[in-house]
Amino acid sequence: MALSLGKVAYINCEPVYYGIEQGAIPAECRIVDGTPAELNRMLEAGDLDLSVISAIEYARHSDRYLILPDLAIGSDGPAESVLFLSRVKPASLDGRLVHLTRDSLTSVYLVKLLLAKVFGVRPQFLSATADTIDRLPEDVAGVLMIGDPALRARGQLPFTLDLGQGWKEWTGLPFVFAVWAVRRDVYDDHREETHRLHRALLSSKRYSLARLDEICTTVCQRVGLDSDTCATYLKERLSFDLTPRHIEGLYRFFTLLEAEGDLPSTPVLEFIDVV
Numbered sequence: 626m627a628l629s630l631g632k633v634a635y636i637n638c639e640p641v642y643y644g645i646e647q648g649a650i651p652a653e654c655r656i657v658d659g660t661p662a663e664l665n666r667m668l669e670a671g672d673l674d675l676s677v678i679s680a681i682e683y684a685r686h687s688d689r690y691l692i693l694p695d696l697a698i699g700s701d702g703p704a705e706s707v708l709f710l711s712r713v714k715p716a717s718l719d720g721r722l723v724h725l726t727r728d729s730l731t732s733v734y735l736v737k738l739l740l741a742k743v744f745g746v747r748p749q750f751l752s753a754t755a756d757t758i759d760r761l762p763e764d765v766a767g768v769l770m771i772g773d774p775a776l777r778a779r780g781q782l783p784f785t786l787d788l789g790q791g792w793k794e795w796t797g798l799p800f801v802f803a804v805w806a807v808r809r810d811v812y813d814d815h816r817e818e819t820h821r822l823h824r825a826l827l828s829s830k831r832y833s834l835a836r837l838d839e840i841c842t843t844v845c846q847r848v849g850l851d852s853d854t855c856a857t858y859l860k861e862r863l864s865f866d867l868t869p870r871h872i873e874g875l876y877r878f879f880t881l882l883e884a885e886g887d888l889p890s891t892p893v894l895e896f897i898d899v900v
């Protein structure tokens with residue numbers, strides 16, 4: 626059976642999917658594109674078998690999902706595509722209206738945490754479409770943007786808080802925005818197919834990371850970057866590994882959210898077998 630596999634429709638997924646989509650790495654799957662929020666919903670509804678999902682979505686449904694080892698979208702410092710842009714300094718945002726992109730979940734919780742714990746402010750948050758700065762109403766003092774829209778919006782408001790950098794400065798740890806997860810019921814019925822697809826994703830990651838310059842010459846126009854800046858973003862800002870330090874970062878995030886009352890409990894990360 627060809628498993629359905631979710632892919633975030635931003636350039637941040639090219640370093641994992643390019644090899645498969647080029648046909649260079651054989652993989653029996655049907656790739657479905659979406660925003661992180663759409664993929665979260667589709668995996669939960671059973672419309673996808675396996676997907677990259679927001680890290681916090683895993684935490685919310687850890688009883689229903691298993692994580693695929695060695696795959697993640699994270700950063701150990703600035704991420705460049707997870708940005709909180711504001712008209713005033715973050716420390717002046719108490720009570721002000723702030724828009725949060727509807728396309729994300731992890732970053733929505735991270736920005737609330739950073740604003741409360743690092744900057745000591747509690748703005749009024751509103752979930753909104755956040756794909757350009759042009760249509761941002763004047764009374765909205767700040768906006769959380771992710772992915773390609775965030776790359777395009779860089780520098781368009783006076784203040785920028787890069788959430789990966791904010792997290793690193795606060796905790797000293799890398800941050801994991803997204804993980805790859807399979808539904809436990811799918812894994813029970815299709816263990817072999819899941820392992821094959823996991824191996825294909827890891828091979829595709831190796832293949833794609835070795836060809837980032839080639840990838841960037843085509844995808845850079847989508848986000849208005851030159852090819853070199855795009856390559857720096859995908860090579861040096863984002864990381865696609867899930868190392869023990871990344872896992873430590875993930876646990877720290879979940880523990881902080883539990884303390885804030887945003888998560889009922891800190892889940893234990895559970896993985897598929899490595900064969």
Ligand SMILES: C=C(O[C@@H]1C=C(C(=O)O)C=C[C@H]1O)C(=O)O
Nearest residue numbers: 661679706729730731732772802
């Ligand atoms: C680094 C990024 O990571 C993402 C952020 C996510 C989230 O906030 O829920 C989910 C998936 C990733 O696409 C990005 O989109 O720029």
